[in-house]
Amino acid sequence: MSVRDRWERLFISMSLGMQVVFVIFFALRRWNFAVAMQVGWLVYGLAIPAVVLSVILINARKVWYLSAGGFLFALWSVFGTVVDIVHPVAWRSPILWSIFIPYVLLYTVSQMFYWWPLLKVHRPSWFIFTALYSVSTFLNVTSH
Numbered sequence: 001m002s003v004r005d006r007w008e009r010l011f012i013s014m015s016l017g018m019q020v021v022f023v024i025f026f027a028l029r030r031w032n033f034a035v036a037m038q039v040g041w042l043v044y045g046l047a048i049p050a051v052v053l054s055v056i057l058i059n060a061r062k063v064w065y066l067s068a069g070g071f072l073f074a075l076w077s078v079f080g081t082v083v084d085i086v087h088p089v090a091w092r093s094p095i096l097w098s099i100f101i102p103y104v105l106l107y108t109v110s111q112m113f114y115w116w117p118l119l120k121v122h123r124p125s126w127f128i129f130t131a132l133y134s135v136s137t138f139l140n141v142t143s144h
Contacts (some may be wrong), residue, residue, distance in 0.1 A: 069113030
């Protein structure tokens with residue numbers, strides 16, 4: 001399976017790049033929580049290039065599911081920015097379900113819309129994403 005054009009290569013780069021950032025951030029949060037909290041806004045800031053890419057993919061007339069992840073990621077980022085930065089809420093411990101459920105759901109669905117399309121666009125990238133997502137999820141869960 002080969003990548004068909006530059007827009008799909010850009011999608012692959014964004015998908016894998018985002019996972020690399022998550023791995024780095026969750027590893028940092030696991031080993032130096034205070035520093036991670038100071039740079040956590042950068043993770044939410046990934047929504048800006050994600051939305052830009054989604055708009056580019058729409059304008060390039062790519063299939064809808066290539067652009068969906070960026071918009072879903074932006075929703076998660078806005079929600080996360082509000083509950084973690086703008087109006088901080090201690091929702092992780094103990095779990096405040098009214099925040100936990102939409103937060104985790106938006107995050108997971110947005111990531112799936114980067115992962116699933118890779119299977120059609122470029123199968124080797126799908127495997128790489130799978131490995132990175134597994135590592136980032138492990139680091140995320142064990143850093144709380």
